[in-house]
Amino acid sequence: MLQFDTFQKFSKDGMDAAMTSFGALSRGIQSAAVEAVDYAKRSFEQGSQTVEKLAGARTLDTAVEIQGEYLRAAYENFVAQATKMGELAAATAKEAYAPVETLVVKARAA
Template sequence: MDIVRCTIKLDKICALHILNSLAIQLRQPSSNALLPRFTMLQPFTQIQKFGQDNLDATVKALGAFSSNSQAIAAEAADFARKSFEQTSSTVEKLLGVQTLDKAVEIQAAYVKGAYDSLVSQTAKMGALYSALATETVKPYEGLLSKATAA
């Protein structure tokens, strides 16, 4: 039992001696003996920072994707509603027509309006999808330069 106590006391004294000598070596700027041990930890902190940066960028990208997807869905629903209203209005007009010439005139106006509407909607949707891609990728732009610089 006394041997165990002696060993524990010796281990505490040895540990304190090692910690004191380590503290003294760290205070001395000329001592570079411990420098490789501490610089070995630096890549791990860089990897941890890079992982945190990636997580932050992913969260921002998902937020941008979500908001832009909602805008695209709202625009598509609005276009579908307007298209349905335009079609039902044209059908009502066609049901009240007395002559073939008037029916052809109404149908031609409907086709022209539907085509113009489709072209403008295509331009809007193209801009929305372009914004979706741009804003979703934007958080990742600086990460590659940070990774290659490190």
């Protein structure tokens, strides 16, 4: 009877850990989606502003300068966004794994 109770508690703890992990994973994916949409909006707006500036450029030198500024800013924004998404993914993985890790520690102790 003791083994059945132990198994039942372990099963319940496993289900609780899985649900907590899935919740953390879900929140992380939602956060990543919001970040991706915000980045896409900012990139589109930045591109639109650059096209407007290019349309108003009077000389080739000015157009090249505007394009260079755009490329530099777009690259910096991309690197910043990639770093942010990487940090978000790492934090999500850590949060989602924490309940499982606790369960494994408990199982080893038993």
